[in-house]
Amino acid sequence: xxxxxxxxxxxxxxxxxxxxxxxxxxxxxxxxxxxxxxxxxxxxxxxxxxxxxxxxxxxxxxxxxxxxxxxxxxxxxxxxxxxxxxxxxxxxxxxxxxxxxxxxxxxxxxxxxxxxxxxxxxxxxxxxxxxxxxxxxxxxxxxxxxxxxxxxxxxxxxxxxxxxxxxxxxxxxxxxxxxxxxxxxxxxxxxxxxxxxxxxxxxxxxxxxxxxxxxxxxxxxxxxxxxxxxxxxxxxxxxxxxxxxxxxxxxxxxxxxxxxxxxxxxxxxxxxxxxxxxxxxxxxxxxxxxxxxxxxxxxxxxxxxxxxxxxxxxxxxxxxxxxxxxxxxxxxxxxxxxxxxxxxxxxxxxxxxxxxxxxxxxxxxxxxxxxxxxxxxxxxxxxxxxxxxxxxxxxxxxxxxxxxxxxxxxxxxxxxxxxxxxxxxxxxxxxxxxxxxxxxxxxxxxxxxxxxxxxxxxxxxxxxxx
Numbered sequence: 385x386x387x388x389x390x391x392x393x394x395x396x397x398x399x400x401x402x403x404x405x406x407x408x409x410x411x412x413x414x415x416x417x418x419x420x421x422x423x424x425x426x427x428x429x430x431x432x433x434x435x436x437x438x439x440x441x442x443x444x445x446x447x448x449x450x451x452x453x454x455x456x457x458x459x460x461x462x463x464x465x466x467x468x469x470x471x472x473x474x475x476x477x478x479x480x481x482x483x484x485x486x487x488x489x490x491x492x493x494x495x496x497x498x499x500x501x502x503x504x505x506x507x508x509x510x511x512x513x514x515x516x517x518x519x520x521x522x523x524x525x526x527x528x529x530x531x532x533x534x535x536x537x538x539x540x541x542x543x544x545x546x547x548x549x550x551x552x553x554x555x556x557x558x559x560x561x562x563x564x565x566x567x568x569x570x571x572x573x574x575x576x577x578x579x580x581x582x583x584x585x586x587x588x589x590x591x592x593x594x595x596x597x598x599x600x601x602x603x604x605x606x607x608x609x610x611x612x613x614x615x616x617x618x619x620x621x622x623x624x625x626x627x628x629x630x631x632x633x634x635x636x637x638x639x640x641x642x643x644x645x646x647x648x649x650x651x652x653x654x655x656x657x658x659x660x661x662x663x664x665x666x667x668x669x670x671x672x673x674x675x676x677x678x679x680x681x682x683x684x685x686x687x688x689x690x691x692x693x694x695x696x697x698x699x700x701x702x703x704x705x706x707x708x709x710x711x712x713x714x715x716x717x718x719x720x721x722x723x724x725x726x727x728x729x730x731x732x733x734x735x736x737x738x739x740x741x742x743x744x745x746x747x748x749x750x751x752x753x754x755x756x757x758x759x760x761x762x763x764x765x766x767x768x769x770x771x772x773x774x775x776x777x778x779x780x781x782x783x784x785x786x787x788x789x790x791x792x793x794x795x796x797x798x799x800x801x802x803x804x805x806x807x808x809x810x811x812x813x814x815x816x817x818x819x820x821x822x823x824x825x826x827x828x829x830x831x832x833x834x835x836x837x838x839x840x841x842x843x844x845x846x847x848x849x850x
Contacts, residue, residue: 404434408476410468413442415527418700425453437475441465443531448704449484456480462531463517466497486533499538499546502818508810509748509777511550512559515543515579519563520570521599524639524710525671527702532563535571540579548586553817554810556591556777557748558583566598566606576602577609580619587618590779590805592746594764597624600642600650607650611657621658622764624693625650626666630685631678634671637710644685651689662763664693669725670718671699672710679721683728692734692765698722735765735787742783743767745794746805747775759794766791777810779803 403409409431413424421444431438438457445451445459458475460468461484474481505511516537519529547558560583562568568576576598587593595614603610603625614621627647629635635643654661667682686694698718701708745759745767756768757775759782768791769775769782780802782794811817 406436408437408439408472410439410441410472413440413444415443415447415531415702417697418702428453428457439468439471439475441468443528446484446532447527447530449482458482459484461485463497466501499542500549500818502816504814504816505555505811507749508553508813508815509555509806510557510559511547511555512561513543513546513550514538514561515565515596516562516568516571519599520567520602521564521641522639524637524706525668525699525702527705528563530704535564535567537569537572537574539572540569540574540582543579544582544586547583549818551586551588551591551807554777554806554808556805556810557594557746558587558591559594559596561596563597564599564602565596566602570602575606577606577613580613584613584616584618588805588807589618590746590803591807592618592620592760592805594620595623597626599640600625600627600647603650604642604646607653607657611654614654614658614661620760620764621661621762622664623654623661624664624666626695627685628666628668629671629674629678630682631674634674634678637673638668638671638707644681660763662692662765663689664695665691666695666697667725668697668699669721670713672701672707672712674713674721679724683725686725686728690732690734691729694729696722696725696729730789733787733789735792738765738784738792739787740784742781742797743794744779744781745769746779747777756793767794768792769794769796772796775802777804777806779805 409427411424411427411431414420424442424444428438428440439460440454440457441460441462443462445454445457446462448454449459458471458479458481460471460481463486464483467483471481471483499513516535518533518535520535522529550558566576568574568579580593580595583593603623610623613619614623625647627644628638628640630644632643651663654663667686669679669682698721699707699713701712743761745761747757747759747769749758750756750771751758751768755771757771759767759769759775759780761767767782767784769780775796781797781800783797784792784794786793
């Protein structure tokens with residue numbers, strides 16, 4: 385629009401601004417839990433009370449676009465984020481636009497918006513690449529499947545090209561994400577290890593690759609290859625494998641398509657073949673029908689493996705899911721089980737034995753309190769280092785002198801070699817990714833219009849949140 389104010393909290397130059405001054409609010413959403421949707425609904429109400437134009441995005445409107453509180457509002461679907469400028473412009477004109485369709489090529493569903501679209505990275509050193517959307521499961525508690533649908537993978541060559549382009553723009557760390565990375569490629573005749581080996585070839589020295597979440601069933605088929613990949617020096621020895629419950633009867637009610645023995649087999653194999661690997665997992669407390677003995681099995685699993693990273697979720701029934709129609713565990717019981725599991729998790733310190741170690745870490749971020757820089761070691765364990773600008777984006781060696789529940793602190797070794805992980809200067813914060821030198825010259829002319837400025841901020845917002 386005339387002043388370029390189309391995104392809550394963002395202005396054309398990337399600085400924070402007062403949302404009350406915006407002409408339009410673009411509200412993204414998550415449908416995993418009730419509180420997230422409640423917050424989304426309250427934000428819509430607040431926008432309407434302020435007479436703001438509203439565009440809705442994310443999984444909530446995609447899954448249930450006919451809900452009463454969404455009536456008359458513009459919606460951009462999870463696979464249509466590349467058309468966000470269209471929707472914003474039409475909404476500002478007073479029109480209601482809804483783009484909820486699936487992207488297809490010759491009738492075959494695609495992964496989503498193109499990977500090579502220009503965007504602005506939240507962190508110029510980190511590239512987040514979605515390798516597929518949707519999944520192959522039908523978990524009874526999951527609302528996300530209603531929005532994201534079945535598995536749709538991006539071709540290997542497109543993913544490798546995006547990675548190469550990122551490294552050419554100064555990125556030193558890539559995160560692969562999806563609803564289930566382990567299922568990658570099953571719809572296009574390939575698999576995750578094949579993709580990973582191609583990506584590893586493109587990673588420069590000092591840069592790192594982090595894998596996203598994978599469910600147990602699909603990783604079981606590739607354990608040997610996955611262990612080799614996770615041992616590669618440019619791949620973090622880290623894997624997020626949600627177990628959700630250690631009771632087979634609860635897993636059956638969840639329709640998780642594996643048993644506890646399958647999960648243990650994956651973890652035990654990787655721990656043996658990839659020494660020191662970090663295994664993160666998720667647990668749902670109080671799923672319908674969960675008995676005390678079921679929950680105690682979950683407690684025993686956590687006690688046995690002492691996961692350094694554990695995401696504990698109290699069960700929330702999502703409308704329209706089979707689990708919402710099941711016999712619910714009383715709220716007080718769910719709350720107590722969540723508390724008990726949290727207490728168990730906080731009863732052990734996973735990093736105390738690492739004090740005194742010398743580790744190589746990659747520095748990529750600033751800590752939330754702004755007192756340290758954040759680095760990660762080979763096992764994607766968080767290491768806080770002194771806030772020295774010369775360390776940012778570098779692979780350095782540190783001596784570990786302190787450990788907490790979720791972090792270690794390291795002092796750089798003075799005589800150690802420092803690796804510059806990026807093969808070129810990283811983009812400046814707020815600089816647009818994905819432009820060639822030729823297109824940059826054209827873009828400089830185009831960027832003078834507020835439409836272009838808004839477009840790239842909106843694309844970055846949606847790509848990061850989705």
